[in-house]
Amino acid sequence: MRRPTALCALPAAAVAALALAPYAGAEPPPPQKPKAPARGARPVVLGAEPVADPSDRVGDGYRRVTFSPDGDGRGDVVRIRVRVIPGDRLSLWVHPASRTPFYLPLRKARRSPATVVWDGRQADGTRYPDGSYILRVCDSTRHRCSRGRVLAHLRIMTLYARRATAVSAGQTIRVHIATDRRGPYRLDLVSAVDTGGPGLGAVRVAEPGWVSYRVPAVPHGGLWLLRVRSRRAGTQFPLVVHQPGLRLDDPPPHTALVVYPWLTWRAYDQLDGNRDGQVDSWYAHPRNPVVPLYGPFEPATSDPRFEGLEPNPLSQAAFASWMLAHKLTAQHVTDVELGRLPASVLDKYPVIVFAGHTEYYERATYEKVRRYRDAGGRLYFLQGNSFYGEAEIRGAQVARRSYRYRSAERSDFALAVTGFRSCCWPAEIRPVYRLAPGAVESLPWAFEGTGLEDGDPFGIAAGEVDTVDPKLSPPGTVTVATATVPRFTPTRQKPSYAWIGERPIPYQPAWRRSRKIAIAYAAVGRGEVFSWANTGFMQTVRFPEYGLPASERAALDRVALNVWEHFVR
Incomplete structure (x- = not known):
């Protein structure tokens, strides 16, 4: 019954591209009297990329982007094009969906427009967990942040089957894979006890999107994990499997x-499936207590053993x-x-x-x-x-x-x-x-x-x-x-x-x-x-x-x- 809490291991010295150390405090600094006329003093977001997912659209006060800091050269960083006053020192306000915000300082702006880059990584090089991050560019000289916001979805790979009930061996299900990584991918089924095991029913998937998958024969029922891998990257999805050889409606005695x-x-x-900047949990929005029945799981973890679970x-x-x-x-x-x-x-x-x-x-x-x-x-x-x-x-x-x-x-x-x-x-x-x-x-x-x-x-x-x-x-x-x-x-x-x-x-x-x-x-x-x-x-x-x-x-x-x-x- 716990509410979602701040990100695990949120660093005291997180960095963005060109960053040194974050500011203290959880909220943007209150507006102060600027040293120059107000006109043009606030940074103005002009554009953002990469636009890599069908949900990456402009609306509801956001420019939406999807990036994947996995080092494959495809959408590894967020780039925000912003109008600023040359010579002003900038910072990036980062607000993980429904969690504690933090600041990342940047170098002084040399020209306008400037490009602010965020690589989604912490000071020690580990990446932040998958999820939505609201980004605003701030002027540390005048203590003002952009009105325009970028909603960045950090995602390496996501996987899910659109069902809320158990499956049976031999049954064909539809599975959705989302990623910007080049195919092919390996899709298989692995026991929840041995998530790093060899897996069963492996198939080759050429590209992202919907794919049909036949549930392989398993030695026992229970919780299994759909698993997709692309070289060192991968994710999982929990799938309950009926016990082989037992009819659900006519079990033997003592079952x-x-x-x-x-x-x-x-x-x-912690998934933000509708891309509104809040996780889809009624703990995050109790006055609108609705969550999705289907979709991938996106826990707030960077541990590959638990991603997608x-x-x-x-x-x-x-x-x-x-x-x-x-x-x-x-x-x-x-x-x-x-x-x-x-x-x-x-x-x-x-x-x-x-x-x-x-x-x-x-x-x-x-x-x-x-x-x-x-x-x-x-x-x-x-x-x-x-x-x-x-x-x-x-x-x-x-x-x-x-x-x-x-x-x-x-x-x-x-x-x-x-x-x-x-x-x-x-x-x-x-x-x-x-x-x-x-x-x-x-x-x-x-x-x-x-x-x-x-x-x-x-x-x-x-x-x-x-x-x-x-x-x-x-x-x-x-x-x-x-x-x-x-x-x-x-x-x-x-x-x-x-x-x-x-x-x-x-x-x-x-x-x-x-x-x-x-x-x-x-x-x-x-x-x-x-x-x-x-x-x-x-x-x-x-x-x-x-x-x-x-x-x-x-x-x-x-x-x-x-x-x-x-x-x-």
């Missing part, structure tokens, strides 16, 4: 249905590796697809596993899943902050209907047993879960083979975490483990709101006081629910970098597997 959170992925993505890809990679390690078989769908499945089909699955951060949901899906649970189905939440905001699919868009809104009739607690409580604390805070009194005795099947006892450490909280609410969680909820997130001061303090449509409601942010968080289980109706209540849970179990002792990771892994096996029985 789990694993759900991937497409709606939440779209809500958090869904938000928080490490959590999905951790789950995929856990499935493979235990040789677990399941059917795989997106949350959009879950909402379209008849209740008669859902009833054939003993458990629905929510593998990802399923924050946003459609109301019909919420009600369908609740009826499934009450009738004897089981729900297994491997992350946290589930079913927290209602959304509605409207054609090719997703609209947020509510956020942080709870009632006695419908809430995250009522369905998932736990509900969101805190997130985003500083790295030096490390909340440690401990098993609650009576937990092992209440759920002996969950702790079988672990040797764990009440009070033992039970993992750490990482990411977005939940708690149990005595009024909203189902009666008889068993608190499995608890931890405390202490009060902390965030790096950025902003007002916090719940939302009903476009109407804000003041909401106390989590950081203002200590918060008790919890992992929980409940028997509800004829069904059962287990929630790990922690978006970073599977990462802390699978990746030693999180610092848990090997024995503790093994115990958590065993409990996670015990719950799976208990729920598919």
Whole structure:
């Protein structure tokens, strides 16, 4: 539920072409009385290039360009032609879409018109992440910036398939590739567990645009990645693939249905698909809470391992590796697809596993899943902050209907047993879960083979975490483990709101006081629910970098597997 933050590793000494060091401050300096008459004192943008994409048009106060600082000699830099006063010192104001702006100083203008060049690279030579950047040329002598703005899209390669549901091996899908790099390109499919692997179903693509791609035979279903490469450049796109050999509408007994959170992925993505200078996330424009259902993913990263991927890809990679390690078989769908499945089909699955951060949901899906649970189905939440905001699919868009809104009739607690409580604390805070009194005795099947006892450490909280609410969680909820997130001061303090449509409601942010968080289980109706209540849970179990002792990771892994096996029985 976090808002997009400033670019990772935004340098203190970023440079443009001919730059030395940026100015301090996040906003253009206020206009001051110029040393010369106002006429002609403000820089005037006359033109910009490269115009390399169909969306590169003039309008809405922008001159739009697309560039790719990959060193191939094709559109590597932005060039802005500007009328200035010779002798004045210039700077470039750079505003990454929906993030923190910064300044890049330039040399004095020798003549007018002048050409300002931006290469999209930081002081250490690494390029800025893909995305939209609003550029204005400023006169540092008179402290005025151009009224004309250039909206530059930094893009090496983008890739997507126009679908929000899973695919099957042998199915042909349409894939779109956008780049200014010369072809041919290699398009293939690779496991989310091994993104650098050799890939399956490789085809040669001659040029950018739409191409038909036949999904190859895969050894297992789950999250796979479409991957396109052009020598050292490349990108990816997440693609959920059905389990080979299993009919979606007629699974064999003891088959789990694993759900991937497409709606939440779209809500958090940083793409500026409509080229308006804002990322297409309702966190960036909450009074217009609409995001695209389709399109490439454009995360704010320069790490090639994560370019083109869904938000928080490490959590999905951790789950995929856990499935493979235990040789677990399941059917795989997106949350959009879950909402379209008849209740008669859902009833054939003993458990629905929510593998990802399923924050946003459609109301019909919420009600369908609740009826499934009450009738004897089981729900297994491997992350946290589930079913927290209602959304509605409207054609090719997703609209947020509510956020942080709870009632006695419908809430995250009522369905998932736990509900969101805190997130985003500083790295030096490390909340440690401990098993609650009576937990092992209440759920002996969950702790079988672990040797764990009440009070033992039970993992750490990482990411977005939940708690149990005595009024909203189902009666008889068993608190499995608890931890405390202490009060902390965030790096950025902003007002916090719940939302009903476009109407804000003041909401106390989590950081203002200590918060008790919890992992929980409940028997509800004829069904059962287990929630790990922690978006970073599977990462802390699978990746030693999180610092848990090997024995503790093994115990958590065993409990996670015990719950799976208990729920598919």
